[in-house]
Amino acid sequence: MLKATEKIWRNGEFIAWDDAKIHVLSHVVSYGSSVFEGIRCYETASGPAIFRLPEHVRRLVDSAKIYRMDTFQFTQAELETAILELVAVNNLRSCYIRPIALRGYGAMGVNGMKNPVDVYLACWEWGKYLGEEAMAEGVDVCVSSWSRIAPNTLPALSKAGANYMNSQLINMEAVANGYAEGIALDKSGYVSEGAGENIFVVRDGKIVTPPLGTSVLPGITRDAVLTLAKDLGIEIVEQTIPRELLYIADEVFFSGTAAEISPIRSIDRITIGRGRRGPITEVLQKEFFGIVNGTIADRHGWLSMVPVHAA
Ligand SMILES: Cc1ncc(COP(=O)(O)O)c(C=O)c1O
Known part of the structure; x- marks a missing residue:
């Protein structure tokens, strides 16, 4: 079960974990129109360290571009800074980070280019995926x-x-x-x-x-x-x-x-x-x-x- 943290970043601002909700008629729900990342932050003696942050953000931006998410409104640098801040505000020493960009609520139909692209950044504590052993x-x-x-x-x-x-x-x-x-x-x-x-x-x-x-x-x-x-x-x-x-x-x-x-x-x-x-x-x-x-x-x-x- 996911262990909630305090904050999730949505379109440039931090909101409470429980408020990070979308409408059931958001484009992504019917048509699968999202791109996302999975990033790990490790505990080190000098503090939490995010593994290959620029490469992950770049892949997110690339993923969005392939799907013509031209309304992707945040730059690589802004997203990197926001992700560092996200881990800091949630006071985590190590975690898994999940950036998501999705086509949101508005028009209904396959195309989706008129729908807003909403960007979320979330993180939570997570152990070994396939188990320690x-x-x-x-x-x-x-x-x-x-x-x-x-x-x-x-x-x-x-x-x-x-x-x-x-x-x-x-x-x-x-x-x-x-x-x-x-x-x-x-x-x-x-x-x-x-x-x-x-x-x-x-x-x-x-x-x-x-x-x-x-x-x-x-x-x-x-x-x-x-x-x-x-x-x-x-x-x-x-x-x-x-x-x-x-x-x-x-x-x-x-x-x-x-x-x-x-x-x-x-x-x-x-x-x-x-x-x-x-x-x-x-x-x-x-x-x-x-x-x-x-x-x-x-x-x-x-x-x-x-x-x-x-x-
Ligand atoms: C289908 C698939 N292949 C490969 C990988 C490994 O990619 P990465 O090392 O960037 O996490 C992932 C995980 O994101 C994946 O979902």
């Missing part, structure tokens, strides 16, 4: 019977609410069948991504991940993994992945803001590698968590420190 032991997943959204239908580079109807089908089927998550194939049958995570496959010391264009979200943690692997001298390439490579991999792991870096120990009940977190996943986790927790130098400038709020 999963970070070391790995999770059991399946290949979904549902394909990922196809190119030129719902654009995968936009993090739109509507894309998550596809993600829900993938995740609900997986969970109903006793798995932690589902992996979707793209329209050509190549590995795409999890319902809410990018995926990486390790074989013979080399990492591969599906390229943009295989219906993947351009994950910000995915980009961090690509960067960290290069830093550590591990070969990493973006390449289409046939389904069966999953089964014969030495290691497979997910990346995402929610999932962070999560090992996969079995796929479709086939054991991956030794059936637990592998050494490359572990070394990437160590580096990632070291940086976000502030114990390893933030050499790429990925952390935005939240100003301590003068109450």
Whole structure:
């Protein structure tokens, strides 16, 4: 259950958590017209630190542009400042942050371009998405019977609410069948991504991940993994992945803001590698968590420190 915080930001002002409501006839409710972000803020010795804030805000602005949300009235800089302020006013040391832009109340009909675009920023305390134990032991997943959204239908580079109807089908089927998550194939049958995570496959010391264009979200943690692997001298390439490579991999792991870096120990009940977190996943986790927790130098400038709020 969501743990309420004090304030939510709406169109430039802070309002009470309980007042962040929309009309049932808002465009987004019937037509799915929203774009959003998921961002993590970590507790460090120097205060709360938001991971890759500019990159997340940029993706939100990009997501809106793809959907012609031209009335998007806030700049990148304004949104970054508002998000830092949001965490400060809610007095949180660590949290999950959810910016949302949606087509609101006004006209009714598919088009939506006459409806206002309302922007909300909310945050709340949140733990590990796939569970603490999963970070070391790995999770059991399946290949979904549902394909990922196809190119030129719902654009995968936009993090739109509507894309998550596809993600829900993938995740609900997986969970109903006793798995932690589902992996979707793209329209050509190549590995795409999890319902809410990018995926990486390790074989013979080399990492591969599906390229943009295989219906993947351009994950910000995915980009961090690509960067960290290069830093550590591990070969990493973006390449289409046939389904069966999953089964014969030495290691497979997910990346995402929610999932962070999560090992996969079995796929479709086939054991991956030794059936637990592998050494490359572990070394990437160590580096990632070291940086976000502030114990390893933030050499790429990925952390935005939240100003301590003068109450
Ligand atoms: C479908 C999908 N793929 C990948 C990701 C990972 O992206 P990121 O690392 O930016 O959170 C997410 C999470 O936002 C997602 O929902």
